[in-house]
Amino acid sequence: MATMGYYQAGFEGLRSRIRVTVEAPFYGNNVVSVGSLREAYGLAKDSPGTVELTGMPVFDAERQGLPEGANVLLFNDGGVVGRCAAARRIIGEPNVSVEEYASKLREAVYGTRFRKLYHVQAVVGLDLDFMVKAHLLIPEGHENILYNWLLNFQYLNERYSEMYRSSKLYPEGDIFVFSDPDWQHPDHPLGLALFDPLHNCAAILGMRYFGEFKKGTLTLAWGTAARNGFLSCHGGLKRFRLPYGKSFVMAVFGLSGSGKSTITHAKHNGKYDITVLHDDAFVVNREKGYSIALEPTYFDKTQDYTITSEASKYIVTLQNNGVTVGEDGKLYAVMEDIRNGNGRAIRSRFWSPNRADRLDDPINALFWIMRDPNLPPVVKVTDPCLGSTMGATLATRRTTAERLLPGIDPNALVFEPYANPFRVYPLSVDYEGFKHLLAEGVDCYVLNTGEFMGKKIESKMTLEIIEAIVEERAHFVPWEDFSGLQIMEIEGFVPNFKDENYREQFAARIKDRIKFVKDRDTEKGGFDKLPPEAGKALEDILQGISNLVG
Ligand SMILES: Nc1ncnc2c1ncn2[C@@H]1O[C@H](COP(=O)(O)OP(=O)(O)O)[C@@H](O)[C@H]1O
Numbered sequence: 001m002a003t004m005g006y007y008q009a010g011f012e013g014l015r016s017r018i019r020v021t022v023e024a025p026f027y028g029n030n031v032v033s034v035g036s037l038r039e040a041y042g043l044a045k046d047s048p049g050t051v052e053l054t055g056m057p058v059f060d061a062e063r064q065g066l067p068e069g070a071n072v073l074l075f076n077d078g079g080v081v082g083r084c085a086a087a088r089r090i091i092g093e094p095n096v097s098v099e100e101y102a103s104k105l106r107e108a109v110y111g112t113r114f115r116k117l118y119h120v121q122a123v124v125g126l127d128l129d130f131m132v133k134a135h136l137l138i139p140e141g142h143e144n145i146l147y148n149w150l151l152n153f154q155y156l157n158e159r160y161s162e163m164y165r166s167s168k169l170y171p172e173g174d175i176f177v178f179s180d181p182d183w184q185h186p187d188h189p190l191g192l193a194l195f196d197p198l199h200n201c202a203a204i205l206g207m208r209y210f211g212e213f214k215k216g217t218l219t220l221a222w223g224t225a226a227r228n229g230f231l232s233c234h235g236g237l238k239r240f241r242l243p244y245g246k247s248f249v250m251a252v253f254g255l256s257g258s259g260k261s262t263i264t265h266a267k268h269n270g271k272y273d274i275t276v277l278h279d280d281a282f283v284v285n286r287e288k289g290y291s292i293a294l295e296p297t298y299f300d301k302t303q304d305y306t307i308t309s310e311a312s313k314y315i316v317t318l319q320n321n322g323v324t325v326g327e328d329g330k331l332y333a334v335m336e337d338i339r340n341g342n343g344r345a346i347r348s349r350f351w352s353p354n355r356a357d358r359l360d361d362p363i364n365a366l367f368w369i370m371r372d373p374n375l376p377p378v379v380k381v382t383d384p385c386l387g388s389t390m391g392a393t394l395a396t397r398r399t400t401a402e403r404l405l406p407g408i409d410p411n412a413l414v415f416e417p418y419a420n421p422f423r424v425y426p427l428s429v430d431y432e433g434f435k436h437l438l439a440e441g442v443d444c445y446v447l448n449t450g451e452f453m454g455k456k457i458e459s460k461m462t463l464e465i466i467e468a469i470v471e472e473r474a475h476f477v478p479w480e481d482f483s484g485l486q487i488m489e490i491e492g493f494v495p496n497f498k499d500e501n502y503r504e505q506f507a508a509r510i511k512d513r514i515k516f517v518k519d520r521d522t523e524k525g526g527f528d529k530l531p532p533e534a535g536k537a538l539e540d541i542l543q544g545i546s547n548l549v550g
């Protein structure tokens with residue numbers, strides 16, 4: 001899907017005060033275009049503070065558009081090690097004044113006047129049926145962000161320029177992102193990520209963590225997808241081909257750090273022929289069911305890896321990691337989150353031996369990852385309405401990937417519908433979309449990758465559960481008398497409703513979910529209101545708990 005480059009006569013959809021303010025500085029005489037990944041690498045390598053890891057050459061550098069002999073580049077962002085949701089402001093939401101933010105934005109643009117600004121372009125979406133062009137403007141000094149952005153999205157080489165030209169034109173504007181990581185404002189001590197979703201533009205100000213740029217750009221691309229017949233997914237998707245010829249496609253949805261990448265990239269001891277679509281961002285066509293990856297590479301955690309891990313062979317850039325000198329005198333990364341939490345790497349698409357940018361096979365199962373201590377390791381949800389409601393009330397814990405406002409408890413259970421804090425369109429769009437998939441025969445599971453009543457659910461157990469489901473040997477039994485819920489009876493992890501403490505905690509969490517659904521009726525002026533059936537599906541579970549004691 002090609003988008004419209006510029007504000008043109010006859011395309012009223014692009015008329016917006018924020019968009020024209022964001023777009024104008026792209027044409028200033030202080031702007032320099034960076035046309036290739038090779039050039040971006042050179043700029044990042046020479047940017048002050050960058051560490052070139054001389055002992056870590058990039059695997060197949062030239063095949064990725066990088067110079068021969070390119071090394072992994074590391075850049076750390078000081079005290080900032082994660083994204084900050086609290087800094088996001090969305091035009092169109094109540095209490096977000098266009099006048100206030102347009103004025104702040106005009107001043108932010110003026111503040112870049114005496115600096116060199118780089119303009120880079122990429123496409124988000126890797127198939128003729130979904131391709132959005134995106135532009136980033138970023139001041140000199142932040143070449144590592146520029147380079148990461150160009151690696152993370154698809155830079156416009158000959159092949160992709162040609163594909164983009166052939167893709168269908170939709171009445172949507174290209175994405176424009178204006179940024180200044182050095183911006184400061186007393187009203188915004190943690191920075192400002194301002195989005196005008198209907199006009200496909202954003203400003204990322206006073207923020208230096210690359211994840212803000214990645215998720216900021218995706219926010220707009222996912223919004224565009226939702227307006228044009230796609231389900232927007234913050235998740236991983238992989239296909240298993242079983243030895244006897246069957247295949248199984250799973251999509252797994254979870255908040256940052258909950259296990260999307262661990263599950264998506266798991267190799268399952270080579271038991272299956274696996275194809276990976278992506279571990280973080282894709283879209284599914286609502287009508288035809290095919291899936292498209294939005295990004296070529298993987299921006300993932302490095303906590304579980306060292307430089308000798310197989311996965312480290314594919315690293316292109318690193319953040320939030322240490323460096324030391326090897327016996328050979330060369331520089332190597334020190335990983336495993338020793339320096340700080342949320343160590344990150346961009347790994348190339350070559351990490352997945354079989355990687356697809358589009359999968360036509362329909363999805364067999366959706367998995368909502370929740371780190372809710374009252375949930376057993378896996379629950380099967382057999383009713384489409386309840387399945388989509390569980391996704392809409394996805395309850396989990398935050399991780400080190402997020403920068404929280406002072407006073408916010410990092411361990412509190414939070415609701416993040418469909419694990420997508422980047423939604424800029426009504427929640428009901430996702431509710432109906434996922435319910436439709438489930439009603440069409442896709443299975444639905446909830447995976448707990450955290451703790452169950454104080455007992456850790458290890459990755460090994462989660463992967464075994466997935467394998468049992470994929471091989472159709474998982475045995476699910478009705479969960480008490482709850483209609484639409486089944487569990488696998490795993491020793492030591494069977495919920496005990498005779499235990500009053502467990503029963504009360506479980507009921508309290510269902511009540512929290514009911515409250516969350518009710519609050520959507522009024523919060524943000526009812527923008528995220530769900531249909532009454534969602535609340536009803538949860539009330540039925542609560543009634544089921546009362547029946548158990550009654
Ligand atoms: N049961 C589990 N399933 C998946 N990951 C788990 C589990 N238990 C612990 N983990 C750990 O949680 C982290 C998940 O990180 P990651 O897969 O990168 O998340 P995401 O891709 O969702 O951001 C990894 O360090 C992984 O080892």
Ligand SMILES: C=C(OP(=O)(O)O)C(=O)O
Nearest residue numbers: 083211255256257280401
């Ligand atoms: C990109 C990020 O999210 P995720 O962990 O989902 O990849 C991030 O938090 O920086």
